Every structure is written in structure tokens, then in C-alpha cells.
Amino acid sequence: MPLSLSAGRSLLGMLVGLGLFALAVDQASARTLDTAYGEVEVRDQPERVVTLYEGALDTALAVGVTPLAAVSTRGSDGVASYLQDQAGDIAVVGTAREINIESVVAQRPDVILAAPRLPEEQYQLLSRIAPTLVPASEPYQPDTWKEEARFFAQALGREAQVEDTIAKVEQRAAELSEQHPQASASLVRWMPQGALVMSEAIFSNTLLSASGFVVSDGDVVKQGRPHSDPLSLENLSRIDSDWLFLATLNNEGDEALASAKSSPAFARLDVVERGQVVPVDGQLWTSASGPLAAEAILDDIEKAQR
Amino acid sequence: MCQAGEARRPLPLMFVWLSACLAAVCFLSLLFGAGEIGPGASLSSLLGMREGAAQHAEEAAFVIHELRLPRTMLGLVVGMALGVAGALLQAVARNPLAEPGLLGVSAGSAFAVAIALMLGASAATLRVSVAQLGALGGCLCVLAAARMRGVGNDPVRLVLAGAVLSGLLGALTSMILLVDQRTADEIRFWIVGSLAGRHLEDLQAILPSLALAGVITLLIGRPLAALALGERVAVGLGHHPRLVRLLAIGVVALLVGATTAVAGPIAFVGLVVPFAARALAGPDIRRTLWLCLPLGPLVVIGADIVSRLVVQPSELPLGVLTALIGAPVLILVVRSQRLPTL
Structure with a gap:
């Protein structure tokens, strides 16, 4: 990852990010989320969303938000094939392991939805571009995905929609189990x-x-x-x-x-x-x-x- | 390790001794595994005793005949081929550190296979010839490096040159992994070698080229020994150094390519085995080659047994273990005061 190369660009990104952030605060309809790195404020109904986690992209699409950019899935250079139709020609800004910070800056995001356990170093860098939301979910629990989906949906202001989809999944699983x-x-x-x-x-x-x-x-x-x-x-x-x-x-x-x-x-x-x-x-x-x-x-x- | 002075023991006796050790290790290889069929159950199954439930006995028979026997046979062939290839490469490069794994011959072979896989090849027979072509390319690079001024007469520099080649080819192989992740699991196998899960048909596919390599080796044994005395002596004795060298390189490519095709790159066997064989047999390449035949499989199968036992219920890749054994030997050879020029 061109971390060291991108120092100049990330400075630019920081300025852009601060500008957008100021704009968000101006609108006075911000919300605060509990993330793995403390409380983070996001503007209501963010429009320019970048997802750096497959679960975040999935949730965003499920609640009717189409992100601008996402990371590629494992073993491919695009998003997972089951999401391709809904995601359209979404920009790819790296893989889960190697995020291309410059590409993220270029998207001028309002909010960045990141993977759980995002390393602190990357978090510091990303949160200078835009408010970066890292779920504090505990990994490998039966309800981890629901927790994460609710978290990302809350960031996008779509709590009701996500509850609907989760309930649908639960009901269908229960039917199958019979x-x-x-x-x-x-x-x-x-x-x-x-x-x-x-x-x-x-x-x-x-x-x-x-x-x-x-x-x-x-x-x-x-x-x-x-x-x-x-x-x-x-x-x-x-x-x-x-x-x-x-x-x-x-x-x-x-x-x-x-x-x-x-x-x-x-x-x-x-x-x-x-x-x-x-x-x-x-x-x-x-x-x-x-x-x-x-x-x-x-x-x-x-x-x-x- | 034996001193050079002791190395005058009769060759047939040593050969028989080592072969007996090899037979014992092969037997152990049938007894031990990463699964629940322990040595006791294996032994009674081998002796034909029906012990416990029929299902259990059937399981034991399957594990021994279908899993452990093929990999033991594969280990035999791979060990012999790598041992001989190492000894030949060292004789031709006149360098005790010349080793297919160290010098990038295996890496060249693995890289060629990775490219073929990426382009969609899957047939076992094609894989063998592709691997051999890659090995030949690697050999020629090594030889070119060995003839460079300052590299050829300094064993350690040759190894450095080889490390550069290996590193380059390894990086290119990784690049294929990045470009084409769909075949990632298939190609990953070509980065670290293993004897597990290979088919006996694969072994059949490489037997012709191994036989050819064996015949050529028999023919060039004497000229190679003469070459060790110096180029002029060899010419004086009526040999053709250039042709002999070329043939030897061809044999190395055949052998290394064949083993890479069935087992992936297995490093350091070609270093350790000739090293031990020379210590036992003395400097004559013909004596060394004979001892490489039992010593090679001894090292490979021995390492394979360990690889099954250390991380049960999984297995360690064989290439990792041979590297663990080989690296200290490499350091030993480099640090020994009298680095022999072959």
C-alpha cells in the first residue's frame, strides 16, 4: 500500500474531508455512533458512501443505498458476483487487505464504512478523509452479522429497513429448519x-x-x-x-x-x-x-x- | 561428519547399509500418519491380522494402501531424483552449494507450471514437460551465472545469484497469484512442495523421463569424474567437456522438472544429500551418485514422516521441513574452513 507515497495526497484528502465534515456539521442534523474507536459523528443521510468491507457494501445495498466505491471480494478484482447486479459499475478501491487510500480520497466520501478490527494506523489515515465507522462487533458470534448490519444501517439512517431485512432472513431460516x-x-x-x-x-x-x-x-x-x-x-x-x-x-x-x-x-x-x-x-x-x-x-x- | 581420510570404505557395503536404513524408513512411513490409524493398528493391518471392528480394519487398510503407500513411493522417486540432480549440478557448476532449490531451477520449474495453469492447462502429462522446460531455463541461467567472472569460482556468490533468480521467479509467481486469484489454491501448491494427495498416475507420467535421465547419467559418470580433474585432463582422456556438461544439465532439468511436476518445489534435498554422500564416499562423482540413490529418499521420506506428525490433525508442507533441515547444512558448508572446489 502506497502509504508513504500518499502523504501529500492525504493532506489534500484531509482538507477535503475537513471541508465536507464542516458542511455536515453545518446542517445540524448529525448523528453519533459508538464505534470501535469511540464516538464518531456523521451527517444524517450521507450521500457519498464508501464501503471498505464486504458486509458494509451488502448492508448498504440491502437498505437501498448504493455506495460509490467498495473493496473487491476474495479471489476476484470486482465485488462478489451475488452483488454485481445491484452494485452496478461501482468503483473498486483495493482489496480487504490493501486499501488504496488515494482512490478513497478521490471519491470525496461523506462517510467511510470500514471492516471490524480495522488497524488503528489505517483508521487514523481514513478518518482524516471522512468520518470512518468501524463496528465494535465481537467476531465469530452467531449474531455478529446482524449487529454489523444494524450498525451500518444506523450510519446510513435506515434502521427500519435493516430490521425488515433481518426479520425476513430470520423467518426464512426458521422455515427451512423445519x-x-x-x-x-x-x-x-x-x-x-x-x-x-x-x-x-x-x-x-x-x-x-x-x-x-x-x-x-x-x-x-x-x-x-x-x-x-x-x-x-x-x-x-x-x-x-x-x-x-x-x-x-x-x-x-x-x-x-x-x-x-x-x-x-x-x-x-x-x-x-x-x-x-x-x-x-x-x-x-x-x-x-x-x-x-x-x-x-x-x-x-x-x-x-x- | 566423516573426514575425507575415512572415506575409503567399500562402496557396496555402504550402499547396502543405506538401503537397509531406507527400507526401515519406508516401513515407518507406512506405520505413522496424521490420522487415527496409529502404528499399532497399521502394523496389525500390514500383518493381515483382523483386529477390532471390520470397519476399523478397512479404514486402516485404506489409509495404508491408498494414502501412505503412494506418498512413500513418491518420496522414493522424488528423493532419488533430487539427490542425483543435486550431485550432478554441483559437479557441473564445480560448486558444493549448487542446489536446484537454491539456484532457482525449482523456482523456474514451478513458475513455468504456474503460467501453464493460469493459461488453463490441467493435464498431468503436459505439466511434466512444462515443468521440465522451466527447469531447463533455470539451469541455463545458473550455468550462465557460474561462467561469469568472479561468480563461478566463488561458491557463495553463485548462491547469491541463485537467490536473486529464485526471488525474481517467486515474485513473478506471486504476481500470477494476484492477477489470477481464481487458481490461487492450485498455484499455492507450487510455492511449497508436498507429497500428500498426489496420484500414482502422476508418478507414471514422469517415469519415462526419469529412465532417460538414469541412462544418460550412467553414460556421463566417467567423463564427469574426469572433468573434476580439470578441463584439459578430460580432453586429454578423450572426453568432450562441453557435451558432457550439456548432457548433465539436461539430466538435471529432466529430474527437477519431473519432481516439481508431481510434488512441487522441494528445496535443500539436492544440497543435503550430495553433501552427506560426498562425506561418506569421497570426492569421486560416481561413488557420490550411487550413495545419493538411497540417501535422497531417506531424507525425503524421513522429513515427510515428521511433517505428518508435528501439526496433527493437519500436515506441514514437506518443503517447509526440508528447508528446516537444509538451512543449517547450508550454513555448515559455507562456514566450514575448506570449502571444496569440485
């Missing part, structure tokens, strides 16, 4: 040397739980980590659940399934023999979060049941 009581499920990414098992606590797995699955990571994921190291092929039976969701970073899910099946250790799993392996989009299932992602994941779950 269809398959207590089936076990695991979510993995496949590599030739073995499987990466995704944590029980990541977003998509909390939705699987909410829709009645008993999600298991085979006790191989360390606390607070998103996924395990590649599981030894000798231990694949730990992911032999009723349902196995196989996340791939490309759209050729069937190809990934075929490549996994070419491994004798994978092919002999009961779940494979029963044909209950479901290839799913890794961008959606292992990178995204938010109400729209929840809808899309529930779509996948429902499709798998049929």
Missing part, C-alpha cells in the same frame, strides 16, 4: 493436499445453524480463526457429515467437485457416496456477510434440499 431436523453439515474448501475446514462460527455456518443444521468443524479449527490448516487426508472422516458444502473460489463448482472426487480419500466419504456434497460459491460462503448474502446463502441451502 424441513430437515438436525442434519449435520460441514463447510470446506478443497485443496489437493486436503481440505480447509471452515470455522463453525463464520457467517455462512451461522446461517446453516439457523436453518436447522448441526454444523461441525471436526474440532480442527482453532478458536478465533476463520478456518483450519489443510486437514490431513487421513483425517477426512472428520468432515463426513450428512451434508458437505464445498466452497470454491471460481464459478466452476462442478469442476472443483470432480477434482475433489479424484482423490480416493474424498471419494470414499459416506457423504460423497450419498451425493450430498453441494458445491457453493466461495466468495459468497467464505468471504461475504450481510443481509443480501444471507438471502443468497439461504437460496443455496434451499436449492440443495430439493
Whole structure:
């Protein structure tokens, strides 16, 4: 990231940011949010929104706000494919790991919606461009995504809309959970040397739980980590659940399934023999979060049941 | 380590001894794994004893025959190929630090495969030839560097040149990862080598080129030994140094490319194995090559066993472990007072 190069530009950004900030205060309809870095004031109904977190982009689109810019999703140089239609030709200002500060400045944002656990250094830099909102949510909890969605919606002044969408997701998950009581499920990414098992606590797995699955990571994921190291092929039976969701970073899910099946250790799993392996989009299932992602994941779950 | 004076033990005896050790390690490799099938259960399964539930016995048989046996066989082939390739490269570069992994030959091979993967190739056979072409490119770079003034006669500088090449190719491979993240998982395998999860068909695909490499090695053993006495001596004995060197480089490319194609880049084996073989057999390249055959798999399979046991239920990539073993040896070689010129 061109941090050092952008000192001059960020000074410019600071001036622009201060100008906009002053404008916001002028309107006297500001609101105050509790963020991970203390209280931050934002103007009501911000118009120029930049999201630096996939969950923030998702929430914004869900409540009817189209941000100017966002970060790319994992394994792609654009936003996640399930959001592409709604996001339109949104500007990309970096990846989740490397934000291009200059591009953010160029968007002249009113507000920046950032990822939880944004490093302090970056926060200092970004908050000179515009009020930067970092959710204080605790990671890897069943309700983390709802908390974050409410936080971002509050920043955008759309509390009512977000409650609607969350309620819709909850209701749909509850309906799904009646269809398959207590089936076990695991979510993995496949590599030739073995499987990466995704944590029980990541977003998509909390939705699987909410829709009645008993999600298991085979006790191989360390606390607070998103996924395990590649599981030894000798231990694949730990992911032999009723349902196995196989996340791939490309759209050729069937190809990934075929490549996994070419491994004798994978092919002999009961779940494979029963044909209950479901290839799913890794961008959606292992990178995204938010109400729209929840809808899309529930779509996948429902499709798998049929 | 043995002193040079001790190195006159009869070669056949040492060869048999090392082969016996290798057989023992292969056996251990069938017994130990990262899974729940421990050495006891493995042993009874190997001996044909049906112990406990039928399902359990079936699981043990599967793990041994379908998972541990293939990777042990792969380890045998990869170890031999890398050991021999290292010894040859060192003889040609006249440098005890010349090692496919250190000098960028493996990196060249892995980079070629990464490009092929990005362009959409997936066939195993294609991968082998692509990897070999990449290895050949890496070899030629090494040779060019070795012939540069001031680099060739200073082993450490050659390694520096190799490190630059490796770094460059590694950076380019990472760039492919950035440009085309869709194949990220596939390519990640080409950054650190591993024996796990490879198919025996892959092994079959590389056997022809390994056989060819073996035949050529047998033919150039004597001229290489003569070359070690000096270019003029070799010419006087009726050899063609340039041709011999070229053939040896070809063999290294065949061997390194083949192993990279099936197991990814595995560093330092080509350094450690010839180093140990020379310590046992003395400076004659023919004796060294013979001992590399059992020593190479000994190191590779031994490291592979450790890689399964340290981070259960996951496994460490083999390339990480060989680097852990190899780096101290590298330092030892560099720091030893008499850095032999080969």
C-alpha cells in the first residue's frame, strides 16, 4: 500500500474531508455512533458512501443505498458476483487487505464504512478523509452479522429497513429448519493436499445453524480463526457429515467437485457416496456477510434440499 | 561428519547399509500418519491380522494402501531424483552449494507450471514437460551465472545469484497469484512442495523421463569424474567437456522438472544429500551418485514422516521441513574452513 507515497495526497484528502465534515456539521442534523474507536459523528443521510468491507457494501445495498466505491471480494478484482447486479459499475478501491487510500480520497466520501478490527494506523489515515465507522462487533458470534448490519444501517439512517431485512432472513431460516431436523453439515474448501475446514462460527455456518443444521468443524479449527490448516487426508472422516458444502473460489463448482472426487480419500466419504456434497460459491460462503448474502446463502441451502 | 581420510570404505557395503536404513524408513512411513490409524493398528493391518471392528480394519487398510503407500513411493522417486540432480549440478557448476532449490531451477520449474495453469492447462502429462522446460531455463541461467567472472569460482556468490533468480521467479509467481486469484489454491501448491494427495498416475507420467535421465547419467559418470580433474585432463582422456556438461544439465532439468511436476518445489534435498554422500564416499562423482540413490529418499521420506506428525490433525508442507533441515547444512558448508572446489 502506497502509504508513504500518499502523504501529500492525504493532506489534500484531509482538507477535503475537513471541508465536507464542516458542511455536515453545518446542517445540524448529525448523528453519533459508538464505534470501535469511540464516538464518531456523521451527517444524517450521507450521500457519498464508501464501503471498505464486504458486509458494509451488502448492508448498504440491502437498505437501498448504493455506495460509490467498495473493496473487491476474495479471489476476484470486482465485488462478489451475488452483488454485481445491484452494485452496478461501482468503483473498486483495493482489496480487504490493501486499501488504496488515494482512490478513497478521490471519491470525496461523506462517510467511510470500514471492516471490524480495522488497524488503528489505517483508521487514523481514513478518518482524516471522512468520518470512518468501524463496528465494535465481537467476531465469530452467531449474531455478529446482524449487529454489523444494524450498525451500518444506523450510519446510513435506515434502521427500519435493516430490521425488515433481518426479520425476513430470520423467518426464512426458521422455515427451512423445519424441513430437515438436525442434519449435520460441514463447510470446506478443497485443496489437493486436503481440505480447509471452515470455522463453525463464520457467517455462512451461522446461517446453516439457523436453518436447522448441526454444523461441525471436526474440532480442527482453532478458536478465533476463520478456518483450519489443510486437514490431513487421513483425517477426512472428520468432515463426513450428512451434508458437505464445498466452497470454491471460481464459478466452476462442478469442476472443483470432480477434482475433489479424484482423490480416493474424498471419494470414499459416506457423504460423497450419498451425493450430498453441494458445491457453493466461495466468495459468497467464505468471504461475504450481510443481509443480501444471507438471502443468497439461504437460496443455496434451499436449492440443495430439493 | 566423516573426514575425507575415512572415506575409503567399500562402496557396496555402504550402499547396502543405506538401503537397509531406507527400507526401515519406508516401513515407518507406512506405520505413522496424521490420522487415527496409529502404528499399532497399521502394523496389525500390514500383518493381515483382523483386529477390532471390520470397519476399523478397512479404514486402516485404506489409509495404508491408498494414502501412505503412494506418498512413500513418491518420496522414493522424488528423493532419488533430487539427490542425483543435486550431485550432478554441483559437479557441473564445480560448486558444493549448487542446489536446484537454491539456484532457482525449482523456482523456474514451478513458475513455468504456474503460467501453464493460469493459461488453463490441467493435464498431468503436459505439466511434466512444462515443468521440465522451466527447469531447463533455470539451469541455463545458473550455468550462465557460474561462467561469469568472479561468480563461478566463488561458491557463495553463485548462491547469491541463485537467490536473486529464485526471488525474481517467486515474485513473478506471486504476481500470477494476484492477477489470477481464481487458481490461487492450485498455484499455492507450487510455492511449497508436498507429497500428500498426489496420484500414482502422476508418478507414471514422469517415469519415462526419469529412465532417460538414469541412462544418460550412467553414460556421463566417467567423463564427469574426469572433468573434476580439470578441463584439459578430460580432453586429454578423450572426453568432450562441453557435451558432457550439456548432457548433465539436461539430466538435471529432466529430474527437477519431473519432481516439481508431481510434488512441487522441494528445496535443500539436492544440497543435503550430495553433501552427506560426498562425506561418506569421497570426492569421486560416481561413488557420490550411487550413495545419493538411497540417501535422497531417506531424507525425503524421513522429513515427510515428521511433517505428518508435528501439526496433527493437519500436515506441514514437506518443503517447509526440508528447508528446516537444509538451512543449517547450508550454513555448515559455507562456514566450514575448506570449502571444496569440485
